[in-house]
Amino acid sequence: MKILFITSHALSGPDHGARLRARNLWLQLCMFGEAHLILAGPYEPYVHKTGAMLDEFQPIRVFDFLPLPITSLAARVRFEVGSRDLNTHRVRVCYEDQVELRSLMEGYDLVWVHGLRVANGFNLWRWPNTILDIDDIPSEVARNQILGSAGVMQRIRGFRQYLIWRRHERRLCERFCAIAVCSSLDRKRIEGSADVYVVTNGCNVPMSVPERRQFLPLRIGFVGSLEYGPNAEGVRWFLRDVWPRLLALFPGLTLRIVGKCSDQPEWLGCRNVDGLGWIEDLDSEIETWALTIVPIFEGGGTRIKVSTAFSRKCPVVSTVLGVYGYDVTDGNEVLISDSVTGFAKACQRILEDRAVGNSLADHAWDRFLEKWTWAANASRLAEMVDAVLGKTGGR
Numbered sequence: 146m147k148i149l150f151i152t153s154h155a156l157s158g159p160d161h162g163a164r165l166r167a168r169n170l171w172l173q174l175c176m177f178g179e180a181h182l183i184l185a186g187p188y189e190p191y192v193h194k195t196g197a198m199l200d201e202f203q204p205i206r207v208f209d210f211l212p213l214p215i216t217s218l219a220a221r222v223r224f225e226v227g228s229r230d231l232n233t234h235r236v237r238v239c240y241e242d243q244v245e246l247r248s249l250m251e252g253y254d255l256v257w258v259h260g261l262r263v264a265n266g267f268n269l270w271r272w273p274n275t276i277l278d279i280d281d282i283p284s285e286v287a288r289n290q291i292l293g294s295a296g297v298m299q300r301i302r303g304f305r306q307y308l309i310w311r312r313h314e315r316r317l318c319e320r321f322c323a324i325a326v327c328s329s330l331d332r333k334r335i336e337g338s339a340d341v342y343v344v345t346n347g348c349n350v351p352m353s354v355p356e357r358r359q360f361l362p363l364r365i366g367f368v369g370s371l372e373y374g375p376n377a378e379g380v381r382w383f384l385r386d387v388w389p390r391l392l393a394l395f396p397g398l399t400l401r402i403v404g405k406c407s408d409q410p411e412w413l414g415c416r417n418v419d420g421l422g423w424i425e426d427l428d429s430e431i432e433t434w435a436l437t438i439v440p441i442f443e444g445g446g447t448r449i450k451v452s453t454a455f456s457r458k459c460p461v462v463s464t465v466l467g468v469y470g471y472d473v474t475d476g477n478e479v480l481i482s483d484s485v486t487g488f489a490k491a492c493q494r495i496l497e498d499r500a501v502g503n504s505l506a507d508h509a510w511d512r513f514l515e516k517w518t519w520a521a522n523a524s525r526l527a528e529m530v531d532a533v534l535g536k537t538g539g540r
Contacts, residue, residue, distance in 0.1 A: 146255065148175075148179065148181070148253060148254065148257065149181055149253040149255070150171050150259070151258045151259065152167045152258075152260065152263065153186050153260055154184075156168040156171055156182065161369075161404070162369075162448065162450070163259075165449050166278075167259050169347070169349075169519040170259070175201070177255075181253075182205065183206050185207075185267070186262070206245075206249070208242050210237060210238060210266045213232055215235070225305075231270070233261070233309075238266060243269065255530060255533060255534065258272065258275055258276070260279070275321050276322060276323045276533060277321040279317070279324060279331075280446045281444070282331050283313070283445070284307050285446075286445035287304075287306035288303075289442070289445065289466060291303035291304055293442045314336070315336045322340070322533045323341070323342060323532060323533050324341045325343075325529065327343070327346050328343060328447050331446070342529045343525065344522050345447070345470075346452060347521060347522065348449070350514065354458070355428070355432060355458040356432065357459070362397035362399060364399045364434050365398065365401070365435055367400065367404075367437065367439075368404055368450045368453060370405040371404055371409070373444075374444075378442065383440040384415055386485040387440070387485055387489045388415075388416075391493070392416065392417060400417060402419065403422075403430060405422070406422075407420040408421065431453075431454070435460070435496055435499075435502060436492060436502060439451060439462070439463035439467030442483075451471055452513060455509040455517060456510075459506060460479075460480075460495050460505040461479040461505070462488060462491045463479055464483050467481075472516070473509070
């Protein structure tokens with residue numbers, strides 16, 4: 146079987162959520178047959194350099210997206226009230242590249258497209274033999290924007306975006322043979338659920354069971370790119386409202402932030418905050434933390450930072466949205482609160498009583514092994530691939 150995998154994320158490089166998902170699903174799909182990679186409209190600029198990427202991650206083609214602003218009244222009306230207008234992200238390939246992709250696809254039994262932005266950028270309505278991996282449901286992102294908005298105009302803009310995206314999402318199963326989403330909650334958002342499959346985010350299982358080290362002075366941590374708005378806003382909320390309360394109780398406590406842009410002045414200037422940037426050995430860093438925080442109030446999809454913490458047996462304190470899509474219970478695998486007081490008290494419980502953190506980490510570890518390893522997706526992927534090939538007569 147020949148598989149074409151299309152994504153906007155180069156599969157090698159510093160880890161972040163979307164790249165980890167793309168890379169691990171690519172590796173699993175390679176087990177089904179001969180797979181080839183295409184990069185399209187990459188979020189991170191891609192430059193081909195000999196030896197810069199592992200051979201298995203070399204793309205056979207890189208397609209650039211060009212800006213396509215809405216400049217006419219007719220185009221604006223199509224975008225606002227239609228469901229077939231594909232200029233959803235204001236970018237598009239040139240016509241020659243669209244024709245080339247169509248020709249390429251004819252030589253493959255299965256096509257996997259990572260992200261609606263990528264799919265719509267090629268301006269194709271019907272994608273034969275294709276699975277769309279939509280790890281962030283756009284209408285959910287808009288809905289969370291509405292819930293988190295302070296002003297009336299922000300809510301109106303969010304509601305407008307929500308309606309636009311819902312119209313598009315209702316027709317996804319017309320365009321693709323199957324849809325992959327991150328959670329059962331996301332599956333309910335897509336019309337035609339018989340063709341929608343849950344392929345969870347996850348982590349690789351460590352070679353040995355992680356051991357937590359007690360580091361003094363106490364440390365807590367956050368993992369995530371602060372170039373990504375929901376991460377940055379969540380950390381700002383934590384530093385502004387929660388962090389002073391914790392420092393009053395634990396003056397020597399340190400917050401360690403790992404991820405792109407965390408070594409910028411905004412974060413380094415905060416009291417008892419270490420911005421480490423991207424680091425290669427995340428395991429050794431996390432095992433020194435008393436807990437990890439997930440203070441997320443915006444965005445969509447499931448956060449790989451949660452399964453990352455579970456896989457390292459690091460206790461998690463999160464907002465409700467931070468653990469969206471994970472089947473967890475407050476007080477069992479995680480501590481959950483959206484309020485400043487509740488979030489601070491949850492952190493305090495773990496910092497004051499190591500047994501609380503150990504219990505959370507042990508329960509989360511057991512659930513991780515059951516549901517949130519990349520290997521756990523193997524049977525789900527096989528079911529989806531078989532269903533698509535059954536529809537299309539592929540081999």
